Amino acid sequence: MTRIAVSVMVQSLEQGLAAAARAAEHGADLVEFRIDQFADPANFPQVVELVEKSALPCILTCRPTWEGGLYEGDDQTRIALIEAIGLAKRPPAYIDVELLAYQRSANLRQKVELVVDHPGQVRRVDTGLILSSHDFTARPADLLQRVEAMASAPACRVIKLAWKARSLRDNLEAFELLKARHKPTIALCMGEEGLASRVLAKKFGALLTFAALDAQSGTAPGQPAVSTLKGLYRWDKIGPRTKIYGVIGHPVGHSMSPAIHNAGFDAVENGFDGLYLPLPIPPEYEHFKATVGSWLDEPGLDFRGASVTIPHKENLLRFAREWAPAGGDPGRNTVEKLAERIGAANTLQVRDDGSLYVCNTDYAAALDAVCAGLGVERAGLAGKRVAVVGAGGAARAIVAGFAQYGASVVVYNRTIEKAQALAERFADLPGKVVAAAMEKLCDSCCEVYINCTPVGMHPKVDESPIPPELRPRPKGKEGWGPGTLVFDTIYNPVQTRLLRDAREAGCRTVTGVEMFVRQAAAQFELWTGKPAPTETFRTVITRKLGG
Numbered sequence: 001m002t003r004i005a006v007s008v009m010v011q012s013l014e015q016g017l018a019a020a021a022r023a024a025e026h027g028a029d030l031v032e033f034r035i036d037q038f039a040d041p042a043n044f045p046q047v048v049e050l051v052e053k054s055a056l057p058c059i060l061t062c063r064p065t066w067e068g069g070l071y072e073g074d075d076q077t078r079i080a081l082i083e084a085i086g087l088a089k090r091p092p093a094y095i096d097v098e099l100l101a102y103q104r105s106a107n108l109r110q111k112v113e114l115v116v117d118h119p120g121q122v123r124r125v126d127t128g129l130i131l132s133s134h135d136f137t138a139r140p141a142d143l144l145q146r147v148e149a150m151a152s153a154p155a156c157r158v159i160k161l162a163w164k165a166r167s168l169r170d171n172l173e174a175f176e177l178l179k180a181r182h183k184p185t186i187a188l189c190m191g192e193e194g195l196a197s198r199v200l201a202k203k204f205g206a207l208l209t210f211a212a213l214d215a216q217s218g219t220a221p222g223q224p225a226v227s228t229l230k231g232l233y234r235w236d237k238i239g240p241r242t243k244i245y246g247v248i249g250h251p252v253g254h255s256m257s258p259a260i261h262n263a264g265f266d267a268v269e270n271g272f273d274g275l276y277l278p279l280p281i282p283p284e285y286e287h288f289k290a291t292v293g294s295w296l297d298e299p300g301l302d303f304r305g306a307s308v309t310i311p312h313k314e315n316l317l318r319f320a321r322e323w324a325p326a327g328g329d330p331g332r333n334t335v336e337k338l339a340e341r342i343g344a345a346n347t348l349q350v351r352d353d354g355s356l357y358v359c360n361t362d363y364a365a366a367l368d369a370v371c372a373g374l375g376v377e378r379a380g381l382a383g384k385r386v387a388v389v390g391a392g393g394a395a396r397a398i399v400a401g402f403a404q405y406g407a408s409v410v411v412y413n414r415t416i417e418k419a420q421a422l423a424e425r426f427a428d429l430p431g432k433v434v435a436a437a438m439e440k441l442c443d444s445c446c447e448v449y450i451n452c453t454p455v456g457m458h459p460k461v462d463e464s465p466i467p468p469e470l471r472p473r474p475k476g477k478e479g480w481g482p483g484t485l486v487f488d489t490i491y492n493p494v495q496t497r498l499l500r501d502a503r504e505a506g507c508r509t510v511t512g513v514e515m516f517v518r519q520a521a522a523q524f525e526l527w528t529g530k531p532a533p534t535e536t537f538r539t540v541i542t543r544k545l546g547g
């Protein structure tokens, strides 16, 4: 069973012991004492006490600066430390020594071999030796030679490799090392792109993964907090057959989707054996194609779907036209017709036969959020007059959706040419689509108003895309009132200035959270085949937005 080791930079005996106790409370299995800054000979008795009194079995590591650590001393002191540790009544579970140090110093090798378990050991010793290799810049060119050297060292019980991921594809090599292991192995990628290797270490049977005690105290780039690993990333539920999903975008660090979908996997009846990760991929199509293609091809990864966001919504459509599993035919992939018309898709599903289904749940979510507000079915939108403010990506999906169901749509935009281009693009759909300048909003007489601009979004929460001077007051007709529904696609804040103004004028309102929840719910149901726990989604979003 893959274990969690919380890595702690030791400053004092008391702080190290307290950290180990907290790690145990959080459910960690091991603690790694990083004594880089505490390895002064004067502290050796305290290091021994730290190891003996630790609330968890420990890994003892003194990482030198030349390997990315903070220890500035020489190997002589480290050798003396190893000797001192050998006398501890309760020795560490593991000591970690860099492969390079182990290879170049016969003296260090000899002293290490006296205190660790290995085939030539003459007494009973419980401590295992981790031979480790780190590269904080990229995958080392000689990675496989390093593995080989560790594998063939008789005293090495555990192989540890860590390198900075340059792309999500680095994780796949970490998985391959775990799959091919002949000894217990730790294979981790550092940085944002390496998160998958840390979380999926359990899926691929690593000896352990490292975690931080809290968000501020990591000892390597990209180390998640133990609470994040156990809570957000469902550590205890991960197994060899767990299906993998994620949000593909650039950036994706602040996406709420991992919290929503992972909570959903827990909330459905009997649970769902899935895990959802942030998947950052640089904007260019070539990156998207190479990365998503390699993740789909990785044996045993079970990569079964993704939410796709800016800037990859167009790339996803192209990918579905071009990509097929080895020996397969892209013709077996299916793209939802309206997603093709919109020119953007946000959902990838990998079907059981390996072919892809690609669709757009944004437009459907917006339609259904408005329908729920109006109390009608989608067919009831025919003939309704809808004003859309904005002519970007969200507007494109929403205009197409409403026009497809027969609504008459007027697109208002700061740059009128973009509104005109959008109207022309959807001229052949059942509903009528026309463009108008923003100043004409005050003459409008629509039943539904939809904001598809970022105006009013956090932090500029006092702005509105429909300020008082543009508020609809058509001649001879009623302006905003109980017969009007106003929908803001912005969800942060939930109650935007636009919605507050609309409610004051007596309008019904729909928040961007409704759209967000529905687009996520449609994805969830496609992937899991189970009804989405939308109340759980709403609770997670509200909590994330501080509501």
Ligand code: NAP
Binding pocket: 362, 390, 391, 392, 393, 394, 395, 413, 414, 415, 418, 452, 453, 454, 455, 457, 489, 490, 491, 512, 513, 515, 516, 517, 519
């Ligand atoms: P986008 O492609 O960048 O388009 C932005 C649109 O807003 C453009 O038409 C732009 O006008 C207009 N705009 C930007 N700043 C403006 C300003 N200061 N004054 C007037 N108009 C302005 O963005 P998008 O992808 O369509 O996203 C728009 C919004 O939709 C986002 O802010 C997001 O909150 C929301 N959204 C919500 C959900 C959800 O699930 N709730 C999903 C997707 C999007 P120009 O053409 O003149 O530049």
